[in-house]
Amino acid sequence: MINSVPDPVMTITEMGALARSASAMLATLPTAARADGLRRAAQALRAAAPAIIAANAEDMAAATEAGLSPAMLDRLRLDEARVAAMAAGVAGVADLPDPVGQVIDRTSAPSGITLTRVRIPIGVIGIIYESRPNVTADAAALCVMSGNAVILRGGSEASRSNRAIHAAFVEGLAAAGLPADAAQLVESTDRALVGAMLTAAGLIDMIVPRGGKSLVARVQADARVPVLAHLDGINHVYVDASADPAMAVSIVINAKMRRTGVCGAMETLLIDRAYPEAADLIASLRATGCEVRGDQAIRAIDPSVPLASDADWDTEYLDAIASIAVVDGVDGAMAHIAAHGSHHTDAIVAGDAAVAERFLAGVDSAIVLWNASTQYADGGEFGLGAEIGIATGRLHARGPVALEGLTTYKWVGRGTGQVRG
Amino acid sequence: MINSVPDPVMTITEMGALARSASAMLATLPTAARADGLRRAAQALRAAAPAIIAANAEDMAAATEAGLSPAMLDRLRLDEARVAAMAAGVAGVADLPDPVGQVIDRTSAPSGITLTRVRIPIGVIGIIYESRPNVTADAAALCVMSGNAVILRGGSEASRSNRAIHAAFVEGLAAAGLPADAAQLVESTDRALVGAMLTAAGLIDMIVPRGGKSLVARVQADARVPVLAHLDGINHVYVDASADPAMAVSIVINAKMRRTGVCGAMETLLIDRAYPEAADLIASLRATGCEVRGDQAIRAIDPSVPLASDADWDTEYLDAIASIAVVDGVDGAMAHIAAHGSHHTDAIVAGDAAVAERFLAGVDSAIVLWNASTQYADGGEFGLGAEIGIATGRLHARGPVALEGLTTYKWVGRGTGQVRG
Numbered sequence: 001m002i003n004s005v006p007d008p009v010m011t012i013t014e015m016g017a018l019a020r021s022a023s024a025m026l027a028t029l030p031t032a033a034r035a036d037g038l039r040r041a042a043q044a045l046r047a048a049a050p051a052i053i054a055a056n057a058e059d060m061a062a063a064t065e066a067g068l069s070p071a072m073l074d075r076l077r078l079d080e081a082r083v084a085a086m087a088a089g090v091a092g093v094a095d096l097p098d099p100v101g102q103v104i105d106r107t108s109a110p111s112g113i114t115l116t117r118v119r120i121p122i123g124v125i126g127i128i129y130e131s132r133p134n135v136t137a138d139a140a141a142l143c144v145m146s147g148n149a150v151i152l153r154g155g156s157e158a159s160r161s162n163r164a165i166h167a168a169f170v171e172g173l174a175a176a177g178l179p180a181d182a183a184q185l186v187e188s189t190d191r192a193l194v195g196a197m198l199t200a201a202g203l204i205d206m207i208v209p210r211g212g213k214s215l216v217a218r219v220q221a222d223a224r225v226p227v228l229a230h231l232d233g234i235n236h237v238y239v240d241a242s243a244d245p246a247m248a249v250s251i252v253i254n255a256k257m258r259r260t261g262v263c264g265a266m267e268t269l270l271i272d273r274a275y276p277e278a279a280d281l282i283a284s285l286r287a288t289g290c291e292v293r294g295d296q297a298i299r300a301i302d303p304s305v306p307l308a309s310d311a312d313w314d315t316e317y318l319d320a321i322a323s324i325a326v327v328d329g330v331d332g333a334m335a336h337i338a339a340h341g342s343h344h345t346d347a348i349v350a351g352d353a354a355v356a357e358r359f360l361a362g363v364d365s366a367i368v369l370w371n372a373s374t375q376y377a378d379g380g381e382f383g384l385g386a387e388i389g390i391a392t393g394r395l396h397a398r399g400p401v402a403l404e405g406l407t408t409y410k411w412v413g414r415g416t417g418q419v420r421g
Numbered sequence: 422m423i424n425s426v427p428d429p430v431m432t433i434t435e436m437g438a439l440a441r442s443a444s445a446m447l448a449t450l451p452t453a454a455r456a457d458g459l460r461r462a463a464q465a466l467r468a469a470a471p472a473i474i475a476a477n478a479e480d481m482a483a484a485t486e487a488g489l490s491p492a493m494l495d496r497l498r499l500d501e502a503r504v505a506a507m508a509a510g511v512a513g514v515a516d517l518p519d520p521v522g523q524v525i526d527r528t529s530a531p532s533g534i535t536l537t538r539v540r541i542p543i544g545v546i547g548i549i550y551e552s553r554p555n556v557t558a559d560a561a562a563l564c565v566m567s568g569n570a571v572i573l574r575g576g577s578e579a580s581r582s583n584r585a586i587h588a589a590f591v592e593g594l595a596a597a598g599l600p601a602d603a604a605q606l607v608e609s610t611d612r613a614l615v616g617a618m619l620t621a622a623g624l625i626d627m628i629v630p631r632g633g634k635s636l637v638a639r640v641q642a643d644a645r646v647p648v649l650a651h652l653d654g655i656n657h658v659y660v661d662a663s664a665d666p667a668m669a670v671s672i673v674i675n676a677k678m679r680r681t682g683v684c685g686a687m688e689t690l691l692i693d694r695a696y697p698e699a700a701d702l703i704a705s706l707r708a709t710g711c712e713v714r715g716d717q718a719i720r721a722i723d724p725s726v727p728l729a730s731d732a733d734w735d736t737e738y739l740d741a742i743a744s745i746a747v748v749d750g751v752d753g754a755m756a757h758i759a760a761h762g763s764h765h766t767d768a769i770v771a772g773d774a775a776v777a778e779r780f781l782a783g784v785d786s787a788i789v790l791w792n793a794s795t796q797y798a799d800g801g802e803f804g805l806g807a808e809i810g811i812a813t814g815r816l817h818a819r820g821p822v823a824l825e826g827l828t829t830y831k832w833v834g835r836g837t838g839q840v841r842g
Contacts, residue, residue, distance in 0.1 A: 024759070028782055107804050113793050115803060122815050123785075205815045226647065226816050247838040254840035338445070360833050361449055364544075372534050372836030381841065382536060382832070383528050394543050394626045395647050396817040399832040411803070411820040412781050415793030417668040419675035420802065 006188070008196040012151070015184050016203030019124040019149035022181035027100070027121045027147045033176065035094035038141050041172030042091035045137060048168035049083040055164035056133065063157050068131075075131045076158055086134045086165070089386065093141040096385040099404045100147045113415040119407045121147030126197045126204040127388075128153045128219055130211035133161035139210065140169055140183040142388050146406035149182045151204060153197060155211075156189035163187065198223040206396075208389050213316075228401060230366075230392040232316045232342035233263035235374045238333035238359065239281065240350035241274035247371065248277070248349045249284045254373040255347065257288050261318045263390060264345050264377030268313060269324045270333045273297070282324060290320045297326035313340040330355050334362045341365060343392040345377040345399075366392050366399040427609070429617035433572070436605050437624030440545040440570035443602040448521070448542045448568045454597065456515035459562050462593030463512035466558060469589035470504040476585035477554065484578045489552075496552045497579055507555045507586070510807065514562040517806040520825045521568045534836040540828045542568030546809075547618045547625040549574045549640055551632035554582035560631065561590055561604040563809050567827035570603045572625060574618060576632075577610035584608065619644040627817075629810050634737075649822060651787075651813040653737045653763035654684035656795045659754035659780065660702065661771035662695035668792065669698070669770045670705045675794040676768065678709045682739045684811060685766050685798030689734060690745045691754045694718070703745060711741045718747035734761045751776050755783045762786060764813040766798040766820075787813050787820035 026034065045052070056078040063076055078086075104117040125148045129135040136152055143150035154162040166185040174180050186193050197204060198219060207227050209219040216231050237255050239248045255266035269285070271278045278301050286292055293308035294301075305324070312323040313336075327333045330348070337346055347369040348359040356370040367377050379387025379400035387400045397405035447455065466473070477499040484497055499507075525538040546569045550556040557573055564571035575583040587606040595601050607614050618625060619640060628648045630640040637652050658676050660669045676687035690706070692699045699722050707713055714729035715722075726745070733744040734757075748754045751769070758767050768790040769780040777791040788798050800808025800821035808821045818826035 024783075024785070109797070109802055109804050111793070111797060111802060113790070113797060120785075244838070250838065250840050258841055356835075360835075362445075364445070364541075365831065367832045367834065369534070369834040370836060372532070372834055372839040373841050375841040376530070376532060376534060376834065376839065381530055381532060383530050394829050398829060408815050409819060410786065411788045413788065413790040413793055413797065414777075414781075415791060417665070417671065418793040418797065419671050420679055420794050420796040 008190060008192040011188070011193065012196040012200050013203060015151055015186070016124060016200055018181040019151055019184060020203070022179040023121060023123045023147065023149035025179050026144065026149065026182055029147070029178070031098040031100070033178065034098070034145055034147065037173045037176035037178040038090050038094035038145055040176045041137070041141070041169045042087040044168040044172035044175070045083065045087040045090060045165065048164065049080060052083055052161065052164040052168065053078055053080065055160040059158055059160045066157070068157065072131050076133065076161070078133060078161060082134065086137045090137050090141040093145045093386055096145065096403055098145070099407045104409055109413070111415070111418045111420070113413045113418055115411060115413045117409045118412050119404070119409050122406055122408050123205040124149050124151065124203065125406065126151045126153070126200070126207040126225065128194055128197065128207060128209045128215065130155040130215055131157050133158040133165055135210050136162045136165040136185070137169055138386065139208070139388060142386060142403060143406060144173065144178070144182050146403045148406055149184070151184050151186065151197065153186040153194060159189055195222065198225060201225050210389060226396070228389055228391045228393065228397065228405070230263060230342070230344055230390050233265065233344040234267050234314065234316050234340060234342040235264065235344055236268045236270055236333070236337050236341060236346045237266045237374060238270040238327070238330070238346070238348045239272060239275055240330060240348060240352065240355050241272040241276070242352035242355060243275065243349040244351055245277040245280065248281055251347065251349050251371070251373050252281060252285055253288055255375055256285065256290055256322050257320065258373070258375045260320050262375065264375050265318065266374050267316055267322065268340070269322055270327045270336055271324065272333070273326050273328050278326070285322065290322055292322050292324055294324045295326060298324045316342070330359050334359065337363050337365070344390070345369065345374045347372060347374050366390070429611060429613040432607070432609070432614060433617040433621050434624060436572055436607070437545060437621055439602040440572055440605060441624070443600040444542060444544045444568065444570035446600050447565065447570065447603055450568070450599070452519040452521070454599065455519070455566050455568065458594045458597040458599040459511050459515035459566055461597045462562070462590045463508040465589040465593035465596070466504065466508040466511060466586065469585065470501060473504055473582065473585040473589065474499055474501065476581040480579055480581045487578070489578065493552050497554065497582070499554060499582060503555065507558045511558050511562040514566045514807055517566065517824055519566070520828045525830055530834070532836070532839045532841070534834045534839055536832060536834050538830045539833050540825070540830050543827055543829050544626040545570050545572065545624065546827065547572045547574070547621070547628040547646065549615055549618065549628060549630045549636065551576040551636055552579050554579040554586055556631050557583045557586040557606070558590055559807065560629070560809060563807060563824060564827060565594065565599070565603050567824045569827055570605070572605050572607065572618065574607040574615060580610055616643065619646060622646055631810060647817070649810055649812045649814065649818065649826070651684060651763070651765055651811050654686065654765040655688050655735065655737050655761060655763040656685065656765055657689045657691055657754070657758050657762060657767045658687045658795060659691040659748070659751070659767070659769045660693060660696055661751060661769060661773065661776050662693045662697070663773035663776060664696065664770040665772055666698040666701065669702055672768065672770050672792070672794050673702060673706055674709055676796055677706065677711055677743050678741065679794070679796045681741050683796065685796050686739065687795050688737055688743065689761070690743050691748045691757055692745065693754070694747050694749050699747070706743065711743055713743050713745055715745045716747060719745045737763070751780050755780065758784050758786070765811070766790065766795045768793060768795050787811070
């Protein structure tokens with residue numbers, strides 16, 4: 001072929017084969033070897049900070065010229081503190097409990113064969129992300145620690161930063177004797193490479209998209225490889241008649257306003273028709289600067305609340321806006337969540353334990369909380385140390401996914417010559 | 422529309438919505454209620470045996486007229502003993518340990534929130550199967566016991582039998598107060614219904630194909646819903662130099678010849694170049710009536726063995742045929758299996774524990790066995806009681822999949838008013 005542009009499918013096929021070999025090698029290495037690789041990668045990132053920051057400055061200049069929004073520029077920006085935090089994050093992953101080799105369970109089969117289910121790495125993970133260059137190091141660290149090889153495809157606006165981070169990361173791996181192919185970066189910014197990753201069944205075992213809704217939606221729509229992701233976080237807080245009013249105010253304000261742009265933020269407040277302090281709750285939330293939109297029953301309590309449209313109940317604002325509805329007790333709350341939720345995180349504030357347990361059992365979300373803010377939907381807060389993402393699908397892993405979610409298992413049987421009758 | 426043929430997508434959408442409601446109801450029922458439903462379904466199957474056998478006779482007559490092979494006719498055929506076995510199977514599932522509600526782990530998050538991961542049903546399972554009508558009852562029993570609703574699509578040649586079995590099954594569910602929509606049968610034999618199931622993302626959470634390779638291949642190629650399946654069982658037995666010769670003969674013959682048509686049957690025998698009893702092993706296998714095909718090194722041991730073609734190493738014979746290769750120790754065996762295996766079941770016969778452990782760790786298959794026949798690849802033999810299928814994919818569940826593989830989990834957090842800082 002005269003054409004010098006590499007074929008996207010061939011590129012991913014070659015990277016996938018190298019990744020498979022690297023993952024087979026990683027899978028048999030002891031914990032200490034993988035941890036050492038990450039600690040050296042962290043050192044290399046610290047040492048390369050000037051080069052990373054210089055590369056990032058070029059990305060920032062190009063992005064500024066291209067007119068990226070201030071929010072996107074902030075996501076892209078690296079400075080000494082951010083590089084140091086990235087390196088510390090990589091080193092921190094090395095200290096997490098290693099799931100690889102864990103025995104999930106052990107049984108003696110009727111035949112006398114001793115059977116264990118043993119955690120093993122999944123194999124090859126694809127990460128498709130946008131403007132945050134720290135994902136290059138964060139995601140690679142989680143994959144390598146769990147014995148997986150990773151193929152990284154970052155946003156074109158961060159390509160120089162990603163290359164500099166990736167170079168340092170694999171230098172650290174190599175210094176520890178780990179295969180550099182364990183973390184490969186797709187260097188071309190050709191969007192066809194993303195398509196090739198999404199359809200690389202058998203080469204890439206799982207894709208994790210990290211970024212905005214349009215990226216996740218495209219990945220979910222086009223992927224033939226299993227995807228671990230959440231599209232929306234349309235999270236609810238239900239305040240039951242039995243709730244302590246002070247706790248309700250505190251949880252609702254925190255769930256909505258602590259950080260409005262995170263996927264664990266509350267978007268809809270559901271208030272029990274029998275809750276006596278609804279007016280105060282609404283006023284308290286508004287007093288923090290939150291815009292509210294209510295149904296007719298809310299407007300009966302406070303006529304100054306604008307009427308919510310039908311679309312509001314299905315909207316993830318990711319902003320200082322909340323929709324508020326009155327519901328008939330916990331069953332009404334569960335029906336509303338079943339109709340409008342996104343299976344991410346939903347909470348109940350209640351004093352009545354039986355009501356709370358009914359909610360916890362009946363709401364079909366990855367995370368259900370009683371008397372706690374939805375903003376706790378985070379791998380770090382769950383004691384997982386770090387997370388590769390939050391999943392709202394139903395198979396494999398749900399909620400915050402960290403090292404364990406990057407593993408699968410095999411059945412290992414040890415016999416003494418058994419043959420089946 | 423004038424057209425009276427129901428639209429396949431609309432049909433599956435309606436069935437999916439009914440199934441979702443039924444699964445939500447099943448999920449909150451106690452173990453005893455689901456078990457009671459299955460016991461009554463078993464009773465109803467026994468009571469309906471004459472109707473089921475009569476319906477099956479019509480299927481058999483049509484299939485005979487259509488010229489189905491004797492093997493397919495045998496799979497289709499039901500008699501009193503087979504209906505009784507089916508009913509006993511359904512009742513047996515009621516006695517299995519219930520995974521729903523099991524606490525996988527419990528942690529105290531840094532915030533003081535008590536976090537548990539609790540097993541819950543997946544939701545809606547689609548089963549696509551061929552001529553064996555017993556799958557109607559077997560698969561439905563596993564799904565309902567694990568709190569899932571099921572949409573069943575059997576082969577057209579078994580449609581009358583499936584309708585009779587399904588009618589009895591849901592009569593039993595209803596007698597126990599369970600929702601009849603928990604087990605729905607796609608009655609139309611229009612193949613477009615299969616396509617509609619395979620693309621019913623959000624309506625059907627997981628598809629399990631049960632049948633021959635062409636069915637599984639079509640499902641895997643076309644599905645946008647996650648699939649739990651295995652396509653091939655290209656299983657290996659590796660006989661190490663350290664193997665006990667009598668054990669090697671016994672395991673190899675059992676792995677190949679006990680039942681040649683099952684997915685756990687050995688297809689390729691790998692013999693360590695340093696194994697002293699290769700000629701006897703080959704002769705013993707041939708003496709059972711097994712056809713063998715060998716590589717050049719095998720022909721050097723026994724020139725009467727025909728030369729295997731390249732395709733033999735990638736062939737699942739499902740017949741009394743075995744390919745045989747000489748390999749250089751356990752590393753040679755692992756390299757051969759990595760190149761030609763199907764990640765199903767592979768075994769080593771060895772006296773040297775270090776060599777065996779190297780094989781168990783290094784072979785990337787759902788089931789790896791030491792000194793035991795590959796024919797143990799079966800949920801019943803693994804103490805699981807029954808199985809919905811054997812999976813060779815890497816995510817969610819691997820190897821024999823039973824009730825636990827039909828569940829997922831949610832994170833349940835119980836706090837005392839925590840808000841995030």
